[in-house]
Amino acid sequence: MKIDILTVLPELLESPFQHSILKRAKEKGLLEIRVHHLRQWAVNEYGQVDDYQYGGGAGMVMMPEPLANAIEALSKEAHYDEVIYMTPDGSLLDQRMSNQLSLKENILIICGHYKGIDQRIRDQFVTLEVSIGSYVLSGGELAAAVLVDTIGRLLPGVLNDETSALFDSFQDDLLAPPVYTRPADFRGAKVPEILLSGDPKKIEDWRHEQSLQRTQERRPDLLEP
Numbered sequence: 707m708k709i710d711i712l713t714v715l716p717e718l719l720e721s722p723f724q725h726s727i728l729k730r731a732k733e734k735g736l737l738e739i740r741v742h743h744l745r746q747w748a749v750n751e752y753g754q755v756d757d758y759q760y761g762g763g764a765g766m767v768m769m770p771e772p773l774a775n776a777i778e779a780l781s782k783e784a785h786y787d788e789v790i791y792m793t794p795d796g797s798l799l800d801q802r803m804s805n806q807l808s809l810k811e812n813i814l815i816i817c818g819h820y821k822g823i824d825q826r827i828r829d830q831f832v833t834l835e836v837s838i839g840s841y842v843l844s845g846g847e848l849a850a851a852v853l854v855d856t857i858g859r860l861l862p863g864v865l866n867d868e869t870s871a872l873f874d875s876f877q878d879d880l881l882a883p884p885v886y887t888r889p890a891d892f893r894g895a896k897v898p899e900i901l902l903s904g905d906p907k908k909i910e911d912w913r914h915e916q917s918l919q920r921t922q923e924r925r926p927d928l929l930e931p
């Protein structure tokens with residue numbers, strides 16, 4: 707899978723993809739991430755990519771020309787299955803959306819700044835608008851990093867144990883059960899006996915029961931039809 711990211715702050719995206727699972731995904735050739743500085747397509751020698759908003763009001767708006775030129779230039783190298791704009795008023799990111807996006811081949815992600823991007827880019831180029839939560843970030847980079855992380859770990863071959871993502875929270879609309887490691891007795895708090903029983907069927911049933919209970923307590927909305 708190839709992911710291109712358009713940003714005015716590429717520095718913010720230097721670290722998130724250099725470690726752990728995403729690093730492994732890139733090293734295995736399963737994921738390619740390219741970060742593009744929008745100022746390459748600035749409208750003048752000063753690197754301008756934003757301007758005052760029509761109608762007045764505080765805050766700059768990202769201009770349509772640099773974005774359109776960037777999207778068109780990048781589209782010559784790849785056919786994008788989705789052009790995604792990270793925005794607080796987009797569809798709320800959830801596991802289902804991540805699962806679906808992990809099946810795509812090429813994705814372009816636009817990171818906004820200031821008051822956001824000119825509406826005409828959203829109307830003419832963007833195919834999916836994604837919010838990572840009901841709060842406002844200063845820019846789309848951290849949101850893009852979250853999106854890429856959640857997609858990247860789902861790509862076949864990325865996780866060592868290929869099935870492990872299937873047992874994470876939100877797959878099957880359930881939260882994950884509690885997990886334990888050594889020691890079996892930590893300051894008097896013992897690991898549930900059943901996990902030491904060596905009986906896979908009983909352990910599976912217990913985990914499912916715990917998942918259900920946790921979901922009922924913490925996220926009953928997930929159990930609604």
Ligand code: SAM
Nearest residue numbers: 792793794818821822837838842843845846849
């Ligand atoms: N004026 C916009 C609004 O009220 O909806 C907020 C703009 S925000 C300060 C700047 C940029 O950060 C946005 O264009 C978007 O790319 C990104 N952003 C902020 N919050 C986000 C969120 N919850 N999810 C995804 N992207 C977000």
